[in-house]
Amino acid sequence: MNTKIFGRELKKRGFDFYVGVPCSFLKNLINYAINESEYIGAANEGDAVAIASGALLGGKKPIVLMQNSGLANAVSPLVSLNYPFRIPVLGFVSWRGQPGEQDEPQHELMGRITTNLLDSMQVKWMYLSADFKKAKRQISLAAKYIESGHPFFFVVKKGSFEPEILQEQERYFSVNQENIGQRADNQLPTRQEALRVINECKDGQTAQLATTGKTGRQLYEIEDACNNLYMVGSMGCIASFGLGLSVSKPDFDIVVIDGDGSLLMRMGSMATIGYYNPQNMIHILLDNNAHDSTGGQKTVSHNVNFINIASSCGYVKSIYIHDLNELNKCLNEWKLTKGLTFLHLKISPGTEDQLSRPAIKPYEVKERLATFLNRNVSESRGARS
The missing domain is CATH 3.40.50.970 (Thiamin diphosphate (ThDP)-binding fold, Pyr/PP domains)
Known part of the structure; x- marks a missing residue:
């Protein structure tokens, strides 16, 4: 689907603060986030969930982006921060190692257990449709879960998003004084x-x-x-x-x-x-x-x-x-x-x-x-x- 249109639909519902760790399946959505929204690149997926959680407490409606291999890194905050504090974040996790699809060997096991892992953590999830009309309805459903205090993750298959060219990024340095x-x-x-x-x-x-x-x-x-x-x-x-x-x-x-x-x-x-x-x-x-x-x-x-x-x-x-x-x-x-x-x-x-x-x-x-x-x-x- 058109990445820009999808991203703007999220923005209409207030989801315009992204925290993520790159994945090739999500690169176009990440590029959109960097180009047109507020984006923080985290060192790892667990940190990304924690940053998003703090932002939510401060009034943002955050989105977390990660590869499913990084879902393992995010287990700790999802089960011992988001669950007991009832902090609902919206997540997009790629489905590397999808059964039946050729992928790198390190993704094989996580590909088989990704959705089971989400179920075990009591995180509501859904396969993201590549059809925008269906995806729009899915966003509406996800927003209702978030508003009721429950995290919601989309599992994203390869090729779900059309190309979004990353604009030139200004690089700056924070200097110790x-x-x-x-x-x-x-x-x-x-x-x-x-x-x-x-x-x-x-x-x-x-x-x-x-x-x-x-x-x-x-x-x-x-x-x-x-x-x-x-x-x-x-x-x-x-x-x-x-x-x-x-x-x-x-x-x-x-x-x-x-x-x-x-x-x-x-x-x-x-x-x-x-x-x-x-x-x-x-x-x-x-x-x-x-x-x-x-x-x-x-x-x-x-x-x-x-x-x-x-x-x-x-x-x-x-x-x-x-x-x-x-x-x-x-x-x-x-x-x-x-x-x-x-x-x-x-x-x-x-x-x-x-x-x-x-x-x-x-x-x-x-x-x-x-x-x-x-x-x-x-x-x-x-x-x-």
Whole structure:
């Protein structure tokens, strides 16, 4: 079918924010997205789902594009982020390795199990018709599923889209302006102490996103607030989620609180974040060199220079933090100056034995935060007028 007409039909229904990882079967739809809509190229498919999820919370109607081999990479966020938080994304997944069609050997097994995998994840799906009239009705059905809070994926066969020529893309560079490495001894505060400092710096235009495990649980104990999100599952996805929320809510300060195990798991997200460079996002790494939530097993963070990595990825500022006073100072300065910023603070391992879990359900946390974001935008606009 005509790719441009199909894409514009999606746009009529509000789907004009794309996140994807390339596939030859989807290249024409991806080209359309780049040419005529907002498009973020993710490092991997799981990151793409997380970015789209953050964007949806910020009011976008996102579309995720991926090859079915990458569907395996996206399993974690689809089952442990989108499912418990009830975040419905619209997806297009190619059907490489379709039984009966000649393809590369690496696609054979995934081709056989693609639809079974979607069924197992309780993701509604449909083979996309190459006939536009039928596809238009399918879009209408998919939109109803999305509106009811359920994700929906189209499985796309080879040759479904007519050629769409990719327009010349402007290439630009995000340049680091401040790189400050370690220059003193570490205070090694507890995670709870660091979280208290971070929490005290928030205001009515701040959303705080806490990574999987004890970080979210401790933030909940410090203060359960409507502008907090406590990530569960989907380890490593908090920074990508923050990117999606940042670009969809530029009037808000997005504070992403990460851990070393989490960041190491999906460190490619830093390259994507650095390139798209949201000025309203600060990415804070609380690094205890351990998987604290699972028994204290060591990570390899002691062997990684996160400051240089963030700097080389294009974060505007990349700063090593030695103590809580520096953390407080940097957070307050950032609220005035903005710019994509990475802070690295070494903390002590271990935590209190009796640590509660949020009593509020993940989807209630999501809905509460969405209400906060929308209400505050309305109020701030009213105040300015």
